Amino acid sequence: xxxxxxxxxxxxxxxxxxxxxxxRDRMRIVSSLVMPVVYLFLxxxxxxxxxxxxxxxxxxxxxxxxxxxxTMTVLFTSVFSAVSIVWxxxxxxxxxxxxxxxxxxxxxxxxxxxxxxxxxxQGVIVLLLAPVLGISLTIAQLITLAGLMVLxxxxxxxxxxLLAVRQPSMEGFHMLMNFVLLPMFFLSGAFFPLRGVPIWMxxxxxxxxxxxxxxxxxxxxxxxxxxxxxxDVIALRPLTVNVIMMAIFAVLFLVPAVWLFxxxx
Numbered sequence: 036x037x038x039x040x041x042x043x044x045x046x047x048x049x050x051x052x053x054x055x056x057x058x059r060d061r062m063r064i065v066s067s068l069v070m071p072v073v074y075l076f077l078x079x080x081x082x083x084x085x086x087x088x089x090x091x092x093x094x095x096x097x098x099x100x101x102x103x104x105x106t107m108t109v110l111f112t113s114v115f116s117a118v119s120i121v122w123x124x125x126x127x128x129x130x131x132x133x134x135x136x137x138x139x140x141x142x143x144x145x146x147x148x149x150x151x152x153x154x155x156x157q158g159v160i161v162l163l164l165a166p167v168l169g170i171s172l173t174i175a176q177l178i179t180l181a182g183l184m185v186l187x188x189x190x191x192x193x194x195x196x197l198l199a200v201r202q203p204s205m206e207g208f209h210m211l212m213n214f215v216l217l218p219m220f221f222l223s224g225a226f227f228p229l230r231g232v233p234i235w236m237x238x239x240x241x242x243x244x245x246x247x248x249x250x251x252x253x254x255x256x257x258x259x260x261x262x263x264x265x266x267d268v269i270a271l272r273p274l275t276v277n278v279i280m281m282a283i284f285a286v287l288f289l290v291p292a293v294w295l296f297x298x299x300x
Contacts, residue, residue, distance in 0.1 A: 038138075045137030046145035053116065053149030057156060064160065071104045071161050075168070078226075094261055098168050099269065102253035103225030105161050105180075106187065110220060110245060112157045113188045114212060116150030117195030121208045143196060143296040147289060150192035151185055158184040170260055179255050186281045187248035193288035194244075200295045223249045229271060246271070247280040 057064070075097055162180065165172055172180070198215065202208040222236065223245035229237065240246045250271045261269065 049145030154188035
């Protein structure tokens with residue numbers, strides 16, 4: 036029992052450290068709105084005329100992009116939260132953590148929880164843009180979106196830990212992240228519909244974990260905004276299927292991430 040309490044306290048400490056670092060970095064909080072604004076109001080406005088016929092003209096492209104931008108925020112925040120593992124290793128802090136009388140599994144789980152929480156905070160900040168785009172969200176929708184963002188954040192934070200745990204340098208981690216994240220993001224359908232795409236793109240999107248995060252966020256966020264008869268244009272699969280797939284990917288990433296973290300020297 037004493038061991039369990041110590042491990043829970045250790046995981047909580049790692050989680051709390053990430054949350055405090057985010058809370059104290061006010062510039063990071065403010066700047067988290069800059070990129071979504073750029074994508075929504077510059078990129079979205081530029082492509083809106085070309086996408087005007089989407090759903091027979093009943094779907095506003097900037098509204099269509101909003102869940103994709105929300106996904107982008109959670110995605111990049113989640114994965115790059117794992118960069119602190121590489122940073123702590125370079126500065127020796129990770130060694131002090133690893134020799135503490137706490138299970139390494141608890142440390143890895145605390146890190147995953149911390150990255151997921153910070154990503155959720157960032158996603159909530161982006162949700163403030165919804166009324167500007169004419170998207171009205173009910174309490175039920177907000178709660179559902181928060182749950183989906185937590186699951187997406189856990190999945191991608193686990194992937195970030197999995198990739199960061201063996202990276203010896205910050206430069207190598209950032210290069211690997213760009214190599215992995217950008218294709219995953221652009222193949223997810225965040226900024227364009229995946230219906231009618233080439234077969235190779237359709238196949239890649241089906242094995243892309245991010246696809247299963249974008250689709251449910253879009254279905255929930257645009258419910259009540261897009262006419263019901265046109266929801267089939269933007270929805271790829273049932274909400275339940277997306278949630279199950281995200282949970283499966285989260286386990287597939289988290290288990291080896293925790294195992295590799297525990298085998299570090």
